[in-house]
Amino acid sequence: GFGVWTLGDDDAMLDIVTSANVACGFHAGDPASLRRVCQSAAGRGVRIGAQVSYRDLAGFGRRFIDVSSEDLTADVMYQIGALSA
Numbered sequence: 001g002f003g004v005w006t007l008g009d010d011d012a013m014l015d016i017v018t019s020a021n022v023a024c025g026f027h028a029g030d031p032a033s034l035r036r037v038c039q040s041a042a043g044r045g046v047r048i049g050a051q052v053s054y055r056d057l058a059g060f061g062r063r064f065i066d067v068s069s070e071d072l073t074a075d076v077m078y079q080i081g082a083l084s085a
């Protein structure tokens with residue numbers, strides 16, 4: 001989800017998987033959904049991973065973004081840090 005938008009039923013998916021990638025905010029997800037999904041996954045014993053992306057909310061992280069390797073590295077570190085928090 002992102003803000004008021006949701007796509008799919010995260011809890012239903014977490015009931016049938018053993019691991020899940022969580023959108024870290026640059027293409028989908030926001031702080032509240034990150035926290036909720038991580039808590040829900042932990043309660044079910046589901047392992048989580050970071051689903052990082054380009055800064056591309058409008059294109060859902062699927063478009064090429066011309067960014068320097070330094071900025072891309074910083075963006076990936078930021079997103080992983082958000083999930084780790």
